Amino acid sequence: MNTSVARTPGSRSPVSDRAAAIEGVLPYRLLNKFFTSSPWAKRKNEPDICDLTFGNPHEMPQDAYVEALQEATFPRDDQWFAYKQNTPEAQEAAASSLERLLGVPFRPEDIHLTTGGFAAIALALKAVADPGDEVIYSLPPWFCYEPIVVEAGLVPVKVTVNLETFDLDLDQIAAAITVRTRAVIVNTPNNPTGRIYPAAVLQGLAAVLEEASARIGRRVYVISDEPYNRIVFDGARFHSPVEFYPHTLLAYSYGKTHLSPGERIGYLALPPTLPERDGLVGALAALQLAMGWIYPNAVLQHALPRLERFSIDVASLQRKRDRMVDALREMGYRVSRPEGTFYLFVGSPDPDDEAFVASLADRGVLVMPGALFETPGFFRISLTANEEMLERSLPVFAAAIDRSPSTAD
Structure with a gap:
């Protein structure tokens, strides 16, 4: 598939074909939209938001990590x-x-x-x-x-x-x-x-x-x-x-x-x-x-x-995984228990995963739609959120599935 953007003969655009091709690919367009105009972009800095999107830290870094950088400086x-x-x-x-x-x-x-x-x-x-x-x-x-x-x-x-x-x-x-x-x-x-x-x-x-x-x-x-x-x-x-x-x-x-x-x-x-x-x-x-x-x-x-001598607390991530998987399954979500990483890829109860993600955002929980991974019908949760965020998100997930088209009477 040719992802390059067609140019008019004699075009004086300062943008190279290669740069235009990158701008034109679907994942970049979706990601750029997520960065600039999604509920995450608008609400990520609100004090009570539950940000379960990117694999970013939501707690202070480990002392061992800070000390390693300090020593190396x-x-x-x-x-x-x-x-x-x-x-x-x-x-x-x-x-x-x-x-x-x-x-x-x-x-x-x-x-x-x-x-x-x-x-x-x-x-x-x-x-x-x-x-x-x-x-x-x-x-x-x-x-x-x-x-x-x-x-x-x-x-x-x-x-x-x-x-x-x-x-x-x-x-x-x-x-x-x-x-x-x-x-x-x-x-x-x-x-x-x-x-x-x-x-x-x-x-x-x-x-x-x-x-x-x-x-x-x-x-x-x-x-x-x-x-x-x-x-x-x-x-x-x-x-x-x-x-x-x-x-x-x-x-x-x-x-x-x-x-x-x-x-x-x-x-x-x-x-x-x-x-x-x-x-x-x-x-x-x-x-x-x-x-x-x-x-x-x-x-x-x-x-x-x-x-190389240490990593993040994998046991803590596993406890978060088990807490979220068990709770979401009990609510009726389709979710596999991941064997690694710090993500859950969850089946959306609404076939329109972007609409479902927007409904979660309206209630203060931010996740990534499956469309961003070119796999509609799912959404992704990052377990790097702190435990307090994850616990606050659970009632929102419960309310959202109760109101989704696939579960509503």
Whole structure:
């Protein structure tokens, strides 16, 4: 699909076709509307509002996080705040942590530090795909995939997950692969559904991509978007596509692990099993410079070894999850119990999810409509709201479902 905006011959518009294309994609238009004119935009700063929209903190940050940044701010030498690329101490800490999590022997040189997960995904796409290549991802998606894909000059190809299990639909993915396919984005644990894709599903995906790569005569890569891979519940074992498909580039962000999305640090990791690894290393360094020096700032790199020692309180998130899921189910909502992340993806009792979200906002509860995730009929709740907000929201959810079209007499 061509998302570029048609230009009149001789047009003197100062806006490039690429920028106009990004402005034109549906997710960007919906997100921009949400930022500027939604009930959230109008009411988010009201003192008694229950803001359950974005994964932003609604409590003071952990002392350990503040102390890590404070310590990293104190200079040890005259180069402390100089240009930084990949600080060896930060790479070593990240690689060791990733090896412990996945059982894959990542090395420090496999870690390419970035300004958060956004940059890591964009870096991966630009490293393996050329303008006009296709990138497959599943709906409901993180709403920034399409703008990132289009900015890279690539073509988004969308399939849907199984909306009963929230698992990847491997048949749809296989059918969507063409000679122009270059990458498949996989987000696990998934935002917004909270699904951790099982090992069997990821093994099946690997088989699909091996067969397709051989058939079309070019490698199809996986870009595994894993900012929530430390936020899993009930002792679940997280599996990464890296474990099953060596042609995987892993994108990670610390903004979720520490609930600090405004502090931009993450990385793109190349597994040692990646056959093309050596050829990509130089390309990544060139792109990190050309994309605007997308290395994290010096203080965050210095802090990273300490940041790897702790995370937000996952047990507290699990208690919030259980409280909300149990209460919403008792009210009559359709909601799965997420295995990870800090979101609930809830079936809207009104087929018009945007109207239902507006009715909640009228009563002081702000959530995100499923339309924003290109999956109407749902809405998303963020569990990063504080417990007092969540408790105040429950009577509102109860009143809203009682008055919704699907439950009214």
